[in-house]
Amino acid sequence: MEYVQERVATLHAFGDGSPDAPTDRAAVVVPMTEREYAGLAAERVLSELEALDPARVVVPLRAPADRVGAFREWLDGFELPLETVWCDGPRVADLLADAGLDGERGKGRDVWLALGRALEEEYVVVHDADTKSYSREYVRRLLFPLANGFDFSKGYYARVENGQLYGRLFRLFYAPLVRALRDGHPESEFLEYMAAFRYALAGEFAAASDVVASFPVQRTWGLEVGTLAAAYDAVGVDGAAQVDLGSYEHDHRAVSGPTGLSDMSRSVGAALLRAAGEHGVDPEYESLPDTYRAVAESYVDRYAVDAEFNGLSYDRSGEREQVDTYAASIAPPGADTRLPPWSEADLSPAAVADAARADARDAANGEVAGDE
Template sequence: MGDFSQTGAITTLHNLTRRSAEELEQELVAYASSRPVTLILPSLFSELEGDALPAIVDELAQVPYLNRIVIGLDRADRDQFAHARSFFSKLPQDHVILWNDGPRLRAIDAKLAEAGLAPTEPGKGRNVWYCLGYALAAQNADVIAIHDCDIVTYSRDLLARLVYPVANPAFRYVFSKGYYARIANNTINGRVCRLLVTPLLHALNLTVGPHNYIDYLSAFRYPLSGEFAMRVSVVPDMRIPTDWGLEIGVLSEMRRNTSARAICQVDIADIYDHKHQDLSQEDRTKGLSRMSIDITKAIFRKLATEGVIFSAGTLRSVKATYFRAALDLIESYHADALMNGLTLDRHKEEQAVELFAANITAAGEVFLENPSETPFIPNWRRVNAAFPGLLSELADAVARDGADGGLQG
């Protein structure tokens, strides 16, 4: 059962009464008549062959208020695209697939790259960016929701609770961020959020703060969740990071472009589990190791844009303060786990903290060497200014892929 506490920085919408999905959906059907809802699913082809996405599609097939589902398909050849079309055909809602590796969308990407406006690396950020562009081109959505395709505990009430705050016309919110407890296999998960982001923000508050941005991020119970919904009006000005800083970057963009009073977080699931990344202690370019570096860089960059000055000495203080705070939190998490009949491997927790501490130093060194580096893809307003007809080209390419299976691309 959720509590009713509010931090004051943003609104928290709790799950206090366990309203049924059917009751929420009944209201959403009425709201969607004037605020059409589009769902974006950024997917790897490999996820079509896993256990999570087939179950997600079965749940989504029962959702009555979705106007359209936009699937961004990565790492798929022509035969795999054909399989994806069959796979998603069970969805009764209007749906389209962006074949991101197909020749038509590749041609658009090459055109943007020539002008320095294309995403610089593949990944979820690039996938989401093109899907958002398509949603703008389609001009038939007022609310856009995004969630991952590897959620093994998915149920359709997750989506209903995520969408509700921005779909309800009685609310002022233009952005909602999902949160939940990461509990699976009788233990507490979510190491990057628990053992990196939370103590890092505490350390930054002590060393370079207090700062409004730190308070803002600290107000989110799960800032790294991949589930969020927004009014379409905020999309043209939103820059999407290409690296693992996507979720932090989106939160930063929302703070930059809108009022905190229009931002909320919402409890969307009692149980949530998805694909777990390896810690990757031996390779900083993979897994949670790379994720921790990208997230840390994203936070440093944002603070620098707001006037915070970093030096090598500052970063050493941040690391030392972080390390102490993170070790203290392990004790708290261990007690919480025992209280709830769960297990927590303290050795592995401390290994993660040691890795994250080293990566804070690595991220700081990269930042100091190239403080002007930006991982953001240009927003769609800029792209539209440079290529006024590109959104129409994107919509046409997706439509033609859907009509001929990409055979004429």
């Protein structure tokens, strides 16, 4: 328990209070993939949202055509004003291509497609569906700052589960990389802001709709970092807050393999380094991996002591191996493939919704072959 304020306003969960928040004016975006179908975590999320009664729930769905019908039927079983946006159908692909927006698929692209519909409400909340400990209070906590002088809020929580520390990509990659950049650019307000978030890679945030409409969106796993950078441009340091969401239990990813932490680190690093460059930071890319590694290894030593202090198991050598893996992912960010802010997109949310609805209908009727 602590009450420390960071560079951004920090709202702590000192008890079990339920803050008053404008849930009836909010759209909640909950991205899902086929692995969430009828899962216990997703069931809990949707059941809690039923009790919350938000104005709208939008589920961007990434799934093969032959799973869409059953998935929509399952979602329709919840008493919610819920709209499913199937992100992988041919009409949606054609719309994006016609607008010059075709490209890599990923979580960020899915969320962007759903945001167009969510922007019809006054506030937007985005969070994941794989949270075993999910509570309706998370939405209230995220929305509370927006009704009290802030325009953007970010959730944070400790990843301590099964007797060990998780949150590895944040602890071992993001945080030490930001620290390495700050050591070379101590005057950067942007880096100070990016370092202030206690769990920058959390998927939970809320903002006023006009603010969200101004966000360019990363297509893949850089979504969370890109969102923080976009919020800095939209509302500044003083317009942002972070909110303690308390206990949080997530699924865990392997380091290697498709969608593993190694792949994610490349997207996260690219998003961070691109944003840093756009805000006046010119990293020394030749030395940055070694600088990062030195900082990260010092963090490993600190986490080892912290784990022992709390009676947690800790694999120091395994964490050092992860640091080496992540160091190899640090490179100039390459081409900018972000999706445009909805306020500037040459595409209407209604057109996306109509296309996704027609695609899903055809998929349910067996008229879409394979994974389009």
